[in-house]
Amino acid sequence: MRNLEVGGEALGDMPDLQAPSTDPSHARIASWLLGRFGAGRIRADDRLPPEEQLAAALGVSRMTLRQALGSLESRGFIERRRGRSGGNFVREPLIEVDLSGLPGFTELMRRANVRAGARIVRAGLVEATSEIASALDLGRQRDVIEVVRVRSARRRPLALEETYLPAQLFPGLLDRSLTGSLYGLMREHYDLSPHHAQEWLEPEIVSDEHAVLLEIEPGSAVMLVTRKASTSSGVAIEFARDRYRPDRTRISLNTGVDPGAGAELLVEPV
Incomplete structure (x- = not known):
């Protein structure tokens, strides 16, 4: 298991959410994270950065970030674990x-x-x-x-x-x-x-x-x-x-x- 850091080598550059787009911010964040997975920068069982830290790096509210993570969770890409060692973990794509x-x-x-x-x-x-x-x-x-x-x-x-x-x-x-x-x-x-x-x-x-x-x-x-x-x-x-x-x-x-x-x-x- 790896703990990914915001701005670290694994995540790479943050998406430009200010660029013109017909997609809402949470959809673009979800696509960006999927792209990191597809490029091999994020692997199964990696733990994403804490939501507050990741939302701040992306320049969005935690609610917007949670929409993106919820979308990925419903599609089987993310697993949310509770407890002291919990967090948002990457799953092998279904x-x-x-x-x-x-x-x-x-x-x-x-x-x-x-x-x-x-x-x-x-x-x-x-x-x-x-x-x-x-x-x-x-x-x-x-x-x-x-x-x-x-x-x-x-x-x-x-x-x-x-x-x-x-x-x-x-x-x-x-x-x-x-x-x-x-x-x-x-x-x-x-x-x-x-x-x-x-x-x-x-x-x-x-x-x-x-x-x-x-x-x-x-x-x-x-x-x-x-x-x-x-x-x-x-x-x-x-x-x-x-x-x-x-x-x-x-x-x-x-x-x-x-x-x-x-x-x-x-x-x-x-």
Whole structure:
């Protein structure tokens, strides 16, 4: 842990808050601090200068500074700790996990400008459980390809992926490299890829096995994303359970209003 000093080498030059701008001062202060983090001048677990001292150096009121720090706190960049050794501490930025548009993990990390990594826990042919068989519309052929991987970002575990694919649709998949994008393999070698999906998001308490794989404490909570995906023609090709560490990720979705649903809500009962 480092204690940053106002005007010190870590923080660098103060922002010019008198320069013309359409952004309010607190937003410019937040952007400036983010820039210090992005440039490597501020690191995770650094303690920022006391609020009174930092506000004076910036030439703003403590209220304005607290608005800036509150904005960063809500976005996961700052943690406020109480007590004699407390203060405003820099956190590792949360990685945005934008599930819109059915991206795979590799694409998610590309969007977040983070290099994706993968460690295979197990991969093989297994018999589908009733839940998986129902999700994949399997008949008598109950064999599925199971791929379980720990996905990492910034060289630390971020998610645990548990993926099941119909074996008859992807012959030879297990002979290929499984450390990259599975969706990429599906498109390139089998001309199949997810086009529609139904996803469920719910918190889950991790098992001891999952805690070890994700390098978190047993009994910790994760965000479980369960997914059933199909092709544009309606062929079910994937059932997956992805478990994300909430201390390292923030899940987002881009949504819109269904015009049909809106029209229905406007109809008054007779």
